[in-house]
Amino acid sequence: MKRSEINKGIKDMEQLIMEHKFEIPPFTKWTAGEWSDKGHEYDEIRDNKLGWDITDFGLGKFSQTGFSLLTIRNGNLNMDQYKKTYAEKLLMLYEGQTAAMHFHWNKMEDIINRGGNDVYITVYNGSEDGRILDTDVTVRMDGKLSIVSAGTKVKLSPGESITITPYMYHDFAVPDTGGSVLLGEVSMCNDDDNDNRFYDAAVGRFPEIEEDEPPYRLLCNEYPEAGQTY
Numbered sequence: 381m382k383r384s385e386i387n388k389g390i391k392d393m394e395q396l397i398m399e400h401k402f403e404i405p406p407f408t409k410w411t412a413g414e415w416s417d418k419g420h421e422y423d424e425i426r427d428n429k430l431g432w433d434i435t436d437f438g439l440g441k442f443s444q445t446g447f448s449l450l451t452i453r454n455g456n457l458n459m460d461q462y463k464k465t466y467a468e469k470l471l472m473l474y475e476g477q478t479a480a481m482h483f484h485w486n487k488m489e490d491i492i493n494r495g496g497n498d499v500y501i502t503v504y505n506g507s508e509d510g511r512i513l514d515t516d517v518t519v520r521m522d523g524k525l526s527i528v529s530a531g532t533k534v535k536l537s538p539g540e541s542i543t544i545t546p547y548m549y550h551d552f553a554v555p556d557t558g559g560s561v562l563l564g565e566v567s568m569c570n571d572d573d574n575d576n577r578f579y580d581a582a583v584g585r586f587p588e589i590e591e592d593e594p595p596y597r598l599l600c601n602e603y604p605e606a607g608q609t610y
Contacts, residue, residue, distance in 0.1 A: 381436045381587035387596040389434040389448040393472040396562050397450075400495040402470065405452060407431065412598050416609040428454040428462060429572065429600040437480045438584030447479045447552070448472040451600060455569040469565040473499065479552040481579040484544070489567030492541040497554050497561040500533045501542060504549040510577055512549055519543075549579060 397404060407425055410418075425431060433449040436442035449471050455464030473479060475497060483506045493499055505513040512530070519526045519534060520543040528534070533553075534542055541564075544550055554561050572585050586601055595602070595610075604610045 386434040412610040420606045431600040467570040471563040476556040481551040492564040493536040494562040497558040
């Protein structure tokens with residue numbers, strides 16, 4: 381994935397966040413140079429991967445399959461000093477964009493449409509060995525319980541949300557017209573290194589980056605250690 385694509389994704393998401401009047405933390409606006417001045421007092425950001433996360437899932441076609449994410453807060457079940465048991469994110473998809481089918485081994489999350497376009501989430505039950513099951517799926521949306529067929533596309537309009545439980549396969553798709561969508565995620569602790577099971581084995585979580593221009597913001601897996609420069 382080109383750095384220019386990543387930079388554009390962050391700038392577009394910043395603009396969408398502003399349009400919907402959502403204020404984000406100061407660290408989300410630091411440059412690579414400013415990160416070089418940050419000491420161990422900011423290790424929570426480094427250790428818990430707070431910040432920007434733009435991915436094409438390693439597929440090389442970001443405009444078709446990709447995700448722009450911003451982790452605002454997150455705990456860490458593997459490090460005792462971080463006691464939070466929850467996480468919060470913002471997510472953006474462009475019109476016509478999809479995100480890869482996956483489930484989480486442990487994390488439960490609510491996905492909320494914060495504004496803009498509609499988003500469609502296809503749901504299946506998954507097995508412990510990663511298979512998609514042809515069984516009815518229990519769906520909870522804003523206090524309503526529904527039982528839907530495997531492969532149902534659940535529509536979220538602005539203000540609506542869905543609860544995603546462990547082993548529930550889900551993807552994201554935005555209509556070809558109507559602009560981008562801003563999503564929110566409220567969840568248990570997020571662990572992108574260990575908790576994602578992608579249905580397509582070719583899919584990866586973080587992209588390989590082609591440095592065709594300097595970074596506008598660093599991604600959450602790029603921060604220099606305290607005392608080091610980027």
